[in-house]
Amino acid sequence: MSKTYYDPADLSKFGEISEYQPELAKKFFSYYGDVFKEGALTEREKALIALAVSHAIQCPYCIDAYTTGSLEKGADEEQMMEAIHVAAAIKGGATLVHGVQMMNKAKEVSM
Amino acid sequence: MKAATKSLKYRAHELSDIGVQLKILSTTESENMSIPAFKDKLVDIGLFPLTVTGIDIFQVNVGKMCNQVCKHCHVDAGPDRKEIMTKETMQQCLDALKGTDISTVDLTGGAPEMNPHFRWFVEELSKLGKKIIVRCNLTIILANPKYNDLPEFFKKHKIEVASSLPYFAARRTDAQRGEGVFEKSIKALQMLNAVGYGIEGSGLKLDLVYNPTGSFLPASQSSLEAEFKRKLSEGFDVQFNNLFAITNIPVSRFLEYLIVSDQYEAYMEKLVNAFNPVAAEGVMCRNTISIGWDGYLYDCDFNQMLELKVAGKTPKHISEFDVSALNNREIIVNQHCYGCTAGAGSSCGGEVV
Numbered sequence: 001m002s003k004t005y006y007d008p009a010d011l012s013k014f015g016e017i018s019e020y021q022p023e024l025a026k027k028f029f030s031y032y033g034d035v036f037k038e039g040a041l042t043e044r045e046k047a048l049i050a051l052a053v054s055h056a057i058q059c060p061y062c063i064d065a066y067t068t069g070s071l072e073k074g075a076d077e078e079q080m081m082e083a084i085h086v087a088a089a090i091k092g093g094a095t096l097v098h099g100v101q102m103m104n105k106a107k108e109v110s111m
Numbered sequence: 112m113k114a115a116t117k118s119l120k121y122r123a124h125e126l127s128d129i130g131v132q133l134k135i136l137s138t139t140e141s142e143n144m145s146i147p148a149f150k151d152k153l154v155d156i157g158l159f160p161l162t163v164t165g166i167d168i169f170q171v172n173v174g175k176m177c178n179q180v181c182k183h184c185h186v187d188a189g190p191d192r193k194e195i196m197t198k199e200t201m202q203q204c205l206d207a208l209k210g211t212d213i214s215t216v217d218l219t220g221g222a223p224e225m226n227p228h229f230r231w232f233v234e235e236l237s238k239l240g241k242k243i244i245v246r247c248n249l250t251i252i253l254a255n256p257k258y259n260d261l262p263e264f265f266k267k268h269k270i271e272v273a274s275s276l277p278y279f280a281a282r283r284t285d286a287q288r289g290e291g292v293f294e295k296s297i298k299a300l301q302m303l304n305a306v307g308y309g310i311e312g313s314g315l316k317l318d319l320v321y322n323p324t325g326s327f328l329p330a331s332q333s334s335l336e337a338e339f340k341r342k343l344s345e346g347f348d349v350q351f352n353n354l355f356a357i358t359n360i361p362v363s364r365f366l367e368y369l370i371v372s373d374q375y376e377a378y379m380e381k382l383v384n385a386f387n388p389v390a391a392e393g394v395m396c397r398n399t400i401s402i403g404w405d406g407y408l409y410d411c412d413f414n415q416m417l418e419l420k421v422a423g424k425t426p427k428h429i430s431e432f433d434v435s436a437l438n439n440r441e442i443i444v445n446q447h448c449y450g451c452t453a454g455a456g457s458s459c460g461g462e463v464v
Contacts, residue, residue: 074335074338077283
């Protein structure tokens with residue numbers, strides 16, 4: 001048993017998940033590869049979206065991978081930080097917009 | 112890591128000993144790394160020994176002197192380097208070129224314009240009717256009033272200008288090339304545009320060279336070119352023709368950066384994992400001869416910096432230039448060659464795939 005939940009070296013072992021379930025892993029990695037190919041969005045735009053999502057889901061592996069990935073696709077620090085602010089704004093907004101639900105309920109149960 | 116202000120040689124850094132660099136590069140197994148020998152990779156794809164397809168590019172490094180001290184420089188160039196090509200060696204280059212069908216002369220450095228015989232050399236090359244490329248670092252144009260007319264001089268001789276600009280913003284550019292370099296580079300690009308360079312229909316070619324500002328690989332050349340064109344045009348009214356994406360090769364000061372930042376093994380693994388057999392077939396050393404400041408001959412500018420002279424019984428100096436013998440030589444390879452075969456490949460003209 002490792003002493004920490006996250007080990008940076010595990011990132012490069014991602015492919016090993018196929019050991020326990022090869023068929024589904026194959027489908028996943030094939031899909032994953034296709035998702036990040038240039039399409040209606042550029043590879044750089046996709047890397048920046050992935051970076052923002054990585055922060056929203058707070059995945060250390062993903063943050064490492066898509067920081068390098070964004071740089072490799074030609075993004076810079078300013079663009080990367082703006083992407084993270086988008087994630088932060090959505091997360092903050094998602095919290096606050098539920099405030100309306102709170103208000104509705106509060107009004108419902110109050111005189 | 113702070114920006115270097117002096118060359119490895121000036122600092123008497125251990126990497127200024129080429130033997131030390133070669134020892135590091137030749138290591139395939141260590142505690143944190145296990146990578147195949149580049150030679151074996153070529154054997155696997157039937158490309159060893161790597162041979163010449165025919166010399167078409169005559170790349171002359173006219174000296175290590177430079178006004179900049181870029182953190183990634185594979186030449187270990189800088190203001191403290193005094194090794195520059197003499198007029199006599201330049202004449203030997205001209206003599207060697209006469210009577211060959213080599214189409215292109217590629218002038219590099221250091222800052223080639225700092226060689227006092229640079230303009231004479233260009234004028235003589237121009238008379239030979241060869242395509243001439245100058246690898247201009249841009250800031251040299253503003254470094255001293257005597258260089259301010261370089262755009263006009265380049266124009267007069269229809270030189271193709273290839274200039275490094277690692278990013279379209281100051282932070283990443285200055286981190287690699289030195290404080291204030293981005294701002295000066297933009298001014299220099301505007302001066303080149305002003306005489307017609309990079310402007311559609313002018314016939315004056317201005318290409319940019321992108322290389323990553325860290326231990327990562329470059330994005331696709333076409334996507335970077337589109338982004339650079341948009342940003343430089345919108346932000347600075349700068350135009351250019353093509354963008355070449357180049358991978359950093361683990362030699363000299365880039366090797367120093369990798370070692371100091373403890374990223375050497377990870378970077379080598381990244382290069383090996385991205386090995387592309389198609390890129391290997393198209394590597395630039397197969398159609399290039401590289402001439403050092405002292406006239407010695409090499410397979411490429413990187414082998415030149417590692418002092419790996421052309422192999423075999425081929426004459427090794429420009430004074431004995433023999434194009435047919437050189438066309439039949441085997442190219443010397445080592446672990447740094449993984450840099451030119453990663454992803455879409457890398458050459459002085461950008462991607463090779």
